[in-house]
Amino acid sequence: xxxxxxxxxxxxxxxxxxxxxxxxxxxxxxxxxxxxxxxxxxxxxxxxxxxxxxxxxxxxxxxxxxxxxxxxxxxxxxxxxxxxxxxxxxxxxxxxxxxxxxxxxxxxxxxxxxxxxxxxxxxxxxxxxxxxxxxxxxxxxxxxxxxxxxxxxxxxxxxxxxxxxxxxxxxxxxxxxxxxxxxxxxxxxxxxxxxxxxxxxxxxxxxxxxxxxxxxxxxxxxxxxxxxxxxxxxxxxxxxxxxxxxxxxxxxxxxxxxxxxxxxxxxxxxxxxxxxxxxxxxxxxxxxxxxxxxxxxxx
Numbered sequence: 524x525x526x527x528x529x530x531x532x533x534x535x536x537x538x539x540x541x542x543x544x545x546x547x548x549x550x551x552x553x554x555x556x557x558x559x560x561x562x563x564x565x566x567x568x569x570x571x572x573x574x575x576x577x578x579x580x581x582x583x584x585x586x587x588x589x590x591x592x593x594x595x596x597x598x599x600x601x602x603x604x605x606x607x608x609x610x611x612x613x614x615x616x617x618x619x620x621x622x623x624x625x626x627x628x629x630x631x632x633x634x635x636x637x638x639x640x641x642x643x644x645x646x647x648x649x650x651x652x653x654x655x656x657x658x659x660x661x662x663x664x665x666x667x668x669x670x671x672x673x674x675x676x677x678x679x680x681x682x683x684x685x686x687x688x689x690x691x692x693x694x695x696x697x698x699x700x701x702x703x704x705x706x707x708x709x710x711x712x713x714x715x716x717x718x719x720x721x722x723x724x725x726x727x728x729x730x731x732x733x734x735x736x737x738x739x740x741x742x743x744x745x746x747x748x749x750x751x752x753x754x755x756x757x758x759x760x761x762x763x764x765x766x767x768x769x770x771x772x773x774x775x776x777x778x779x780x781x782x783x784x785x786x787x788x789x790x791x792x793x794x795x796x797x798x799x800x801x802x803x804x805x806x807x808x809x810x811x812x813x814x815x816x817x818x819x820x821x822x
Contacts, residue, residue, distance in 0.1 A: 544759025549782025572749035604718030614688035622679030629685035635692035663805030
C-alpha cells in the first residue's frame with residue numbers, strides 16, 4: 524500500500540502533524556507526575572475526559588456517518604479502543620514490578636511489532652531501510668535504559684506486561700491505519716477513545732480504585748492530559764495514519780521519551796545522562812531517516 528491515499532494528497536504535511544503529535548504526547552509523563560492519583564484512574568480520566576470533550580462535535584458533525592458505518596468498521600474501532608485501554612493498563616501495571624527504564628524501553632518496542640505484523644494486517648510494504656531504522660531506534664531506547672535494567676522474577680512479570688503494552692499499542696496503530704482509509708478522523712477517535720474510556724472506567728470502578736477527592740493540581744493535570752496528550756497528541760498521529768505508513772508513525776513516536784526527558788529537565792531539573800543523550804541521538808537519527816524516506820516516496 525502506498526503512502527499516498529486513494530483520496531488524494533494530504534491538505535498539510537503529515538510529517539509536520541506527526542511532529543506536533545509527538546511533542547504533545549511528550550507532555551503525558553509530565554502530567555502523570557503532577558497528578559497525585561492512582562495510575563489506572565489517571566489513564567481513565569485521560570481518555571474519559573477526552574471522550575466527553577469529543578461528544579458535542581461528534582454529535583453534530585459525525586452523527587450521520589456513525590449511523591451509516593458498517594458493523595465491521597464499528598467492531599474494528601471498538602477493537603482499537605480495547606487495544607488502547609489494554610496498552611495503558613498493562614504498561615501502567617508494569618511499573619509496579621519493574622524499573623521505569625525497563626518498562627519504557629520495552630513498551631517502546633512497538634515498531635518491531637508493527638514491522639512484523641504490518642504487511643499481514645494492513646498490506647503496507649515495509650522497506651529494508653525502515654527495518655534498519657526500527658532496529659536503530661530500539662537500540663537507542665535500550666541505551667537510554669541500560670543503566671537501570673533489573674533482574675529477577677518480579678522484574679520478569681513487569682517486563683512481560685510492558686511487552687504486552689507494546690504489542691497492544693502496535694495493534695492500535697495498525698487497526699487505525701486500516702480504518703482511517705475509509706472512516707473520518709472524528710468518527711474514528713470518538714469510537715476508539717470512547718470504548719477505551721468505558722473499559723478503563725469499568726476496571727477502576729470494579730477494582731474499587733480511588734477516583735475522587737483529588738487536589739486542584741491533579742484535576743488540572745487530568746485536563747492537560749486529556750487535551751494535549753490525548754486529543755492533540757494521539758489524534759495527530761491517528762490523522763497521519765491515513766497518509767503515511769504505520770511503521771513511520773511507530774518509529775516517530777519514539778521521540779516521546781526524548782521530549783519527556785527534555786521537559787523533565789526543564790521543569791523538574793532531572794539530569795540528562797550520557798546514556799540519555801546517546802540513546803536520544805540514535806532515536807532522532809532513526810526518525811530522520813524514516814521521515815526522509817517517506818518524504819522521498821510521497822514527493
